[in-house]
Amino acid sequence: MIPIISIVGKSDSGKTTLIEKLVPELSRRGYRVATVKHDIHGFEVDREGKDSWRHKQAGAHTVVIASPNKVALIRDVERDLTLDEIREKLIQDVDLILSEGYKKDVQPKIEIFRKGKHEELLCTKEDNLVAIVSDKEFDVGVSCFFLDDVKGVADFIEKKFLRLKAEEGITLKVNGRNVPLKPFIRDFLSGSIKGMVRSLKGCENPQKIEIQIEE
Amino acid sequence: MIPIISIVGKSDSGKTTLIEKLVPELSRRGYRVATVKHDIHGFEVDREGKDSWRHKQAGAHTVVIASPNKVALIRDVERDLTLDEIREKLIQDVDLILSEGYKKDVQPKIEIFRKGKHEELLCTKEDNLVAIVSDKEFDVGVSCFFLDDVKGVADFIEKKFLRLKAEEGITLKVNGRNVPLKPFIRDFLSGSIKGMVRSLKGCENPQKIEIQIEE
Numbered sequence: 001m002i003p004i005i006s007i008v009g010k011s012d013s014g015k016t017t018l019i020e021k022l023v024p025e026l027s028r029r030g031y032r033v034a035t036v037k038h039d040i041h042g043f044e045v046d047r048e049g050k051d052s053w054r055h056k057q058a059g060a061h062t063v064v065i066a067s068p069n070k071v072a073l074i075r076d077v078e079r080d081l082t083l084d085e086i087r088e089k090l091i092q093d094v095d096l097i098l099s100e101g102y103k104k105d106v107q108p109k110i111e112i113f114r115k116g117k118h119e120e121l122l123c124t125k126e127d128n129l130v131a132i133v134s135d136k137e138f139d140v141g142v143s144c145f146f147l148d149d150v151k152g153v154a155d156f157i158e159k160k161f162l163r164l165k166a167e168e169g170i171t172l173k174v175n176g177r178n179v180p181l182k183p184f185i186r187d188f189l190s191g192s193i194k195g196m197v198r199s200l201k202g203c204e205n206p207q208k209i210e211i212q213i214e215e
Numbered sequence: 216m217i218p219i220i221s222i223v224g225k226s227d228s229g230k231t232t233l234i235e236k237l238v239p240e241l242s243r244r245g246y247r248v249a250t251v252k253h254d255i256h257g258f259e260v261d262r263e264g265k266d267s268w269r270h271k272q273a274g275a276h277t278v279v280i281a282s283p284n285k286v287a288l289i290r291d292v293e294r295d296l297t298l299d300e301i302r303e304k305l306i307q308d309v310d311l312i313l314s315e316g317y318k319k320d321v322q323p324k325i326e327i328f329r330k331g332k333h334e335e336l337l338c339t340k341e342d343n344l345v346a347i348v349s350d351k352e353f354d355v356g357v358s359c360f361f362l363d364d365v366k367g368v369a370d371f372i373e374k375k376f377l378r379l380k381a382e383e384g385i386t387l388k389v390n391g392r393n394v395p396l397k398p399f400i401r402d403f404l405s406g407s408i409k410g411m412v413r414s415l416k417g418c419e420n421p422q423k424i425e426i427q428i429e430e
Contacts, residue, residue: 016266023273034277034290035270043267043280043287051231051315052258055250058238061309062249065258068295072258073305074287075249081286086279089307090288094276100266173425174418181415189411190428196404200396203389206430210388213405213424 001171002034003096003161004083005130008103008122009112014147015100018112018133021150022098022157029154031162034091036083036099083107095162103127108161110153113138131156216386217249218311218376219298220345223318223337224327229362230315233327233348236365237313237372244369246377249306251298251314298322310377318342323376325368328353346371 007015007022023033047053052065062075073090081089083105087097103109103122111123113134123129124140131143133153138144145152170190172179181189193211197203222230222237238248262268267280277290288305296304298320302312318324318337326338328349338344339355346358348368353359360367385405387394396404408426412418 016269020269020273023270023275027274032276033274034279035267035275036279036281037267037270039267039280039282041282043265043282050258052250052252052254054231054235055238055252055315058235059242059248060238060250060313061247062306064249064251064301064305065254066251066292066296066301067254067256067258069292070289071292071296071301071305072287072289074285075308077281077284077286080283081281086281086286090279090286090305091277092304093290098275100270170426170428172412173423174412174415174421175423179412179415179418185415189426192411193408193426193428196407197387197389197394200389200394200400203394206389206428208388208390208430209426209428211385211404211408211424211426213385213408213421215422 002087002091002094004087004099004107005096005157005161006083006099006102006105006107006109007112008101008109010118010122013112013114013117015112018150018153019098019100022154025150025154026096026157029158031095031158032093034094034097036086036097036102038080038099038101096157112147114147130160217302217306217309219302219314219322220311220372220376221298221314221317221320221322221324222327223316223324225333225337228327228329228332230327233365233368234313234315237369240365240369241311241372244373246310246373247308249309249312251301251312251317253295253314253316311372327362329362345375 007018009015019035026033052063056063056074065072083099083102091097106128108128108130109123110131110133111121111129113121113132115136125142129142131145132138133145133147135147143156170186172181193209194206197206197209222233224230234250241248267278271278271289280287298314298317306312321343323343323345324338325346325348326336326344328336328347330351340357344357347353348360348362350362358371385401387396408424409421412421412424
């Protein structure tokens with residue numbers, strides 16, 4: 001599962017700027033990053049009169065515009081999606097998701113705090129705060145970084161979130177919901193399926209197996 | 216797997232207009248439709264200076280902009296994606312994908328042809344042509360519809376592509392590639408996994424099972 005970290009902070013604390021610095025730093029280290037931003041005012045993705053705009057106007061639930069170097073998509077949703085849902089429905093082929101905001105979501109958070117501007121922290125450890133980026137030191141049981149220490153924050157993210165891939169093993173969803181698996185069941189299910197799949201022609205060395213069964 | 220149909224035809228044959236009529240007709244019948252349009256000239260998804268635009272400029276591979284009623288995404292690709300890849304990477308929660316163009320893709324095609332404008336058909340049955348929409352009748356072994364017969368085309372799509380869901384059963388991917396399964400193997404794999412999953416607490420009635428295993 002792609003790890004998600006939310007960069008949170010009061011308005012004008014420098015969230016976008018921190019993301020603008022973290023993305024190239026993490027990219028230089030070989031990671032692909034996706035970002036997520038909430039925009040309550042809505043947005044325009046396409047220009048009036050264009051074919052894809054006409055498709056959406058006609059009532060298409062989802063419209064994709066594809067080109068040789070980028071792809072855009074716009075789709076309807078019935079309510080605000082959680083970061084977990086955004087990851088599941090939309091994001092592939094990246095190593096990390098950084099959201100700007102989403103302080104009420106359950107994902108791990110890094111808060112930016114400026115002492116001249118802010119009175120107190122927005123989040124606590126109970127909100128899944130994992131680090132603070134600030135010009136002030138805090139003793140709240142999470143890692144602290146100075147405002148300009150982009151390398152330090154990137155090291156933290158790399159160490160804490162990007163080196164866990166190999167431990168994932170197996171995920172199971174039934175009727176759309178993740179089913180938590182105890183270690184024994186994980187091993188049993190994973191071993192049995194790998195055994196079956198390996199016996200199929202051309203599948204002797206499965207690195208990744210995906211199965212979908214519908215009634 | 217969500218069915219894909221490509222609406223093809225020479226330039227100015229009325230592809231966008233047909234899609235504009237088909238989408239509401241299919242929506243009225245209760246189907247959710249996604250559309251795909253190729254735009255070789257590229258496109259702008261966001262306005263300069265906006266936070267999400269700054270994320271992309273900073274080098275994010277994927278940028279998502281979320282609001283309570285729609286979500287937009289823009290992501291890098293290394294080459295033109297096939298319709299199959301677009302379906303896999305980007306599209307969820309719809310019943311049908313209609314592409315405008317994509318005549319070289321392998322997906323089933325409906326061609327629009329106007330006798331005053333065109334000399335000959337763009338596609339044949341070998342190109343997976345399944346129907347023609349035209350002001351001329353053709354005898355090439357595929358269904359023909361008049362230009363204004365949107366209901367007829369929708370009936371055809373519904374009958375041929377939208378009523379097969381129940382027969383899908385199981386799909387298996389190993390190392391990212393679909394593995395074709397013979398009926399016996401389908402039943403064996405599907406039955407074994409369903410048996411295992413049903414024995415887990417809260418999974419007694421699995422309508423849909425998704426499993427992902429990584430080494």
